[in-house]
Amino acid sequence: MRAALEAAERGWHVFPLRPGSKRPALHGEQACTRTGPCVDGHLKWEQRAxxxxxxxxxxxxxxxxxxxxxxxPSGLLVVDLDVPKDKGSSDAPGGAATFAALCERAGHAVPTTHRTRTASGGEHLYFTAPTGVRLTNTAGTIGELVDTRAWGGYVVAAGSITPAGTYEPLCGPETAPLPPWLQTILQPTLKAPQTPATALTAQSCQYADVALASESRNVATAQPGARESTLFRAARALGRFVAWGDLPRHVVEQALQEAGEAAGLSASECRSTLRSALNWSITHNQAGRRTA
Structure with a gap:
């Protein structure tokens, strides 16, 4: 009860799960008597929360x-980072490692937000869902062992107990907004059917495009005294996408050249900084890939 009340105080809509279980404790549609809350029709757990x-x-x-x-109903998007089901496969990356790699590829750190540890040893990352967008559940859209819960889904709250263990809070109470780069991946769009290999390539390019736009914006708005260092960091960050084949070098050079000049750097300053930073990043990331 305390866990349910604490969640409700945060504005999160709760409903009971069976003791020691992750399954809803509410009656199903077949057993509905059409009385009480269901007098006008059966209400599911999402409506009863x-x-x-x-x-x-x-x-x-x-x-x-x-x-x-x-x-x-709680206005949440929760990223579910699962662990490999085969405990004997110690070298298999879990959802947390996959998500961290995707964040790096998008040019961002893993977001700091409210999170809980699941009974299986995974993690739930809580984000405030964007307004005006109805995101739904996903399974594997972001990456292996990385699912999301939004409309049509639910998560087990901290304080719940199952035979596998207890759901526990891991960090502070603040729930961060859903990062724009992650929303771009999750946003429902009309797409032509794709093979798995094509879908993976398209997703990688999507990360790269988001990173290119973000880094270009950072460079263009850099303040005097930080413009050249901002351009240098942006080129190093985007060089990995060139090394991975997600962005052509000339596209990165043109975007950052224009952004650097818009910030007040000279054309020659931009070209010199871009050349050295991109050369280092491309060489470094290609070598890292060959080693891996």
């Missing part, structure tokens, strides 16, 4: 229910 403390106390006083958080 609430932040009303009186309803929560009444429900959790009946049994030691676990706590489900309906992510959609």
């Amino acid at each position: 609430t932040t009303d403390p009186d309803r929560i106390r009444a429900a959790w006083s009946r049994a030691p229910f676990n706590v489900g958080i309906a992510t959609g």
